[in-house]
Amino acid sequence: MPDSRSIPNHDLGMALIGRGSVGVDEAALRRIEDSADRVLAEIGIRFEDDPETLDLWRLHGGVVKGDRVLLDGPRLRQIIQENAPESFTLRARNPDRDTKIGAGQPPVFAPIYGAPNVLFENGERGSGSLAIYRQLVSMAHAAPALSNTGHMICVLNDVPEPARPMEMALSHLSLSDKPFMGSIASPQAAVEVIDAVSMAVGRKATTGACELLHLINATPPLVYKENPLKCLRAIAQRRQACMVTSYMMMGATSPVTVAGTLIQGYAEVLAGLALAQLWSPGVPVVMGLFAIPFGMSSMLPCYGDPASHLVQIYAVQLARRLGVPVRGEGGVTSAKVDDGQAGSESARATAASVLSGADFILHSAGWLEQGRCVSIGKFEREARAIAEAFGIERDQCPPPSPLDRRLESELRRRMWM
């Protein structure tokens, strides 16, 4: 990776520390951008199994070689800077719970995303289920710190896969009136959930506002797979928001250095963010770089590592220069129980996100065991801590007004179509 070894981790850290300011290292940011531009121009990005994306790049100056596309970094930045909004509003069933993301607003916190397992307060572990999901959504709704109830807080292992996206959406819609996140199970699922939620929110489309934020992941190194590409297109064309993230294992799917990881990840998300704007100019996007050192002895990612925090701090600045809101990580950890390690790793990760100025902080509550487990106790502890940190009133959010019965029946009917 060009230039990456010439910016050691230690220098990046020291540039931030001891000056009393986080993330204003202009020269390092330029070098990361310039190096990413070289990666895009000389190596390019692979866009797999999606000819429409390749056609679009051909129209916009990409050099297409098979499914690999050589891209012009400065041009991608220009597309994003000229089109993507600096902030947008996620609308809720209850208009009082609409939340603005970006442009100096306080960060939005959402719970853990994607846990197959659950750790209960009595110390027992179990598999994620619909019943537990509904409990977790209710907890996220009740927590004043969480202004977004997220998506896939645990996996619905007892629900057939095709029914999961709408079942999750129905849980969020019926047990909460806060905004939440959309499905990326397939482009069809994404669109079905978008249509259902738009109906439930029941307000007409306006510029600068949408109902759902979706997690679109690159597949590092330097690849986008078919499903995220098709979801990105479908979602953008529905004028809903995408959080385009590169989720890297440092030393496995990205270089082992912080600088190298920043360069690769920034190249990847630059392509994804520009794609969203090309499909649907002005559509809301969020940028994310989530990088975890991969343990070469454990063969597991080491969450909560300081290297991740440096990536986080620089990611915020890179996003600011693009003029788009940016993702942060909440309480990520490799710990298996909510012990000193869990508390320490999680709090450091959250502090790096909050202090660097991240706008949407995912995995803010409940994460344990490399994200393989949602802990009920840690969920409540972290939600309380965020509320205290932000001086949010401690009372629980009152239960939502019930979802319209006919609408709920209609959505349930669609689920089984």
Place this chain on the structure above:
Amino acid sequence: MPDSRSIPNHDLGMALIGRGSVGVDEAALRRIEDSADRVLAEIGIRFEDDPETLDLWRLHGGVVKGDRVLLDGPRLRQIIQENAPESFTLRARNPDRDTKIGAGQPPVFAPIYGAPNVLFENGERGSGSLAIYRQLVSMAHAAPALSNTGHMICVLNDVPEPARPMEMALSHLSLSDKPFMGSIASPQAAVEVIDAVSMAVGRKATTGACELLHLINATPPLVYKENPLKCLRAIAQRRQACMVTSYMMMGATSPVTVAGTLIQGYAEVLAGLALAQLWSPGVPVVMGLFAIPFGMSSMLPCYGDPASHLVQIYAVQLARRLGVPVRGEGGVTSAKVDDGQAGSESARATAASVLSGADFILHSAGWLEQGRCVSIGKFEREARAIAEAFGIERDQCPPPSPLDRRLESELRRRMWM
């Protein structure tokens, strides 16, 4: 307290968050300085039972009323800015372990200071003793993260009080060759330890370097007691360093708001730092504001609270404007065991110190239970985490060369004089 309620905590926090930069809120800093100047001019500071300090203030324009002195804030700032060094070197018995403090150097980490009790790894608790102290100093020496072995890591409950200062100094000198901190048990003890350590370090006095850093605490609100005043004078006249700190319980010994606490604490340390420069122009000093919300139901301070972190972040900027190095807090927590709460509170406090740019971070390892207990397990966990965060080599520091036998006998003889 003037102006404090017009700067709510939330505004201070939001000024830092969402902009991607910590601590560059110029307007708020000026208001804190101006308000502190009003406190100094209209209320003043009490300097108890030390006529020499009052005489000194009379010479330098203080308006002395009993033991209360009305002071000119801008003049105090000028005295500090014109005389105090931006950085200084703490010298060790091993010159390779000399550490520079301030001026953009990486922070220096020192262990917990002042714990009467000990929590062992088997879960048992005990009273601090000389044997445990020697074990803790050896641990601090072995930890590459800790470049200063501190002072009073636990209390030597089994040693007569008059012998404790030299017994601690001898432990640090014989079991380590890193710099450490001096005694403030009394002005005599401070001077005896300074003379002993200067002898052991064995290098002649030079500008910009000294052997020992001493903790000089104000007694908020707006008081300095006799012993710290006399220690400050004795230490400054020996050209050794003082860390002048206001250690406030928010809502008990300082206003409950972050801004009010900053105003009061800044007024206090301004007076103490200027005193050091008046006694001994150019002597090294470190500024510290350590503020903990006082729990009105528990009647205990709530360590690791976000309000403390805001005070920390602003303290660094206020010190930068004075041109002196600044203290940070490490892993402070109210937790009684090293659990999720301990990890979370400690890591947040340390992150606030590191990311805001603190120069000397006290209580970096081992703190539990409002500082009433040093935990052997937490000490090792935190020392490891700091080493990982700063990319410090993981090998333990090799044992030091033995302290000269004759010197050790001479110091032991003095201890019983």
